[in-house]
Amino acid sequence: MKHPVDVHVGKRIRHRRWMNGTTQQQLAEAVGIKFQQIQKYETGMNRVSASRLWDISKVLGVNVSFFFEGLEVDHDAVPNASDMPADILTDKEALELLRSYYAIPENQRRRLFDLARVLSEAA
Structure with missing residues (x-):
């Protein structure tokens, strides 16, 4: 079962990659993995380790905190409810x-x- 934080981080990776005009292949090569792994990160199927998220943040030109923006601070770490649709990044x-x-x-x-x-x- 996908954890909501993993899904959120994956959406933020995809969002930033898309905004930069970077392909999954380019990102994967830059961090030393296969593009299929990027696909799994972006869908939340696989968790991104701290060191890998650090590498991804450097390639995409953002702080690591970017990937967690929009999450509540509470212990459940459920994405914030707002006036925007839940799937805005897709x-x-x-x-x-x-x-x-x-x-x-x-x-x-x-x-x-x-x-x-x-x-x-x-x-």
């Missing part, structure tokens, strides 16, 4: 929106963010 449209958002220059991105916030508050 939604291709959402990921494309994020990729496009980060392709915009920072000053324009900030204005777009402010606009989105105003529109969401008005909805």
Whole structure:
């Protein structure tokens, strides 16, 4: 049975890999494993060891804590409930929106963010 933390970490690996435009094969080669293992990490079928997560974080350019963002601090470590769908990191449209958002220059991105916030508050 998959542990919710393993599933969450796997989704965060996939999300960051996709945002970087890195393939499973490229990530696997960079950390010295086969791409099938990356697939298993991303689905939560296999747990990522601390040392492997460290290596993955370096390749993907994030702190290790990135993979745990969105988890509650309680002992059950169940992903946070919020207004967003539970599968937001598997939604291709959402990921494309994020990729496009980060392709915009920072000053324009900030204005777009402010606009989105105003529109969401008005909805």
